[in-house]
Amino acid sequence: MTPQEFKGIRLRLGLTVEMLAKKLGYxxxxxxxxxxxxxxxxxxxxxxxxxxxxxxxxPIKRPVKPPNQGGRPKWQVDLDEPYVFDKKEVRWLEH
Known part of the structure; x- marks a missing residue:
């Protein structure tokens, strides 16, 4: 996981740096x-x-294992899905 993905996940969850630190125990x-x-x-x-x-x-996309490479599969987070952040609650947008 890259630092950009880490930050993107935090933003997608709608958390501040302080809130994420508290939740992770860091x-x-x-x-x-x-x-x-x-x-x-x-x-x-x-x-x-x-x-x-x-x-x-x-939503998390299925793990993708690049061809001809060993190791664990990489998880991909779908950061393009429509979501609403409301008081620490993440929910789907109604269509």
């Missing part, structure tokens, strides 16, 4: 370092933010 400085790229995003941080995504029901 310091404010640590979250800022993760978003700026000065600290690497480790697997533990990815799992925590994935758990937040699952709880808020933001």
């Amino acid at each position: 310091s404010l400085r640590h979250v800022r370092c993760l978003e700026s790229g000065t600290k690497p995003i480790v697997e533990k941080s990815e799992e925590k933010i994935r758990t937040l995504l699952a709880e808020s029901r933001v």
Whole structure:
């Protein structure tokens, strides 16, 4: 996960840096370092933010494993879906 994806997920969840730090159990400085790229995003941080995504029901695209590459599949977050953020609640827009 890149720092841009990490920040995009935070914005998609409608959380401030302070709120995300509190939910993840990190310091404010640590979250800022993760978003700026000065600290690497480790697997533990990815799992925590994935758990937040699952709880808020933001759609996650199926994992994609690039051909001829080993390792774990990469999760892709669908940041283009229409959502409304209302008092820490994420819900679908009615069509």
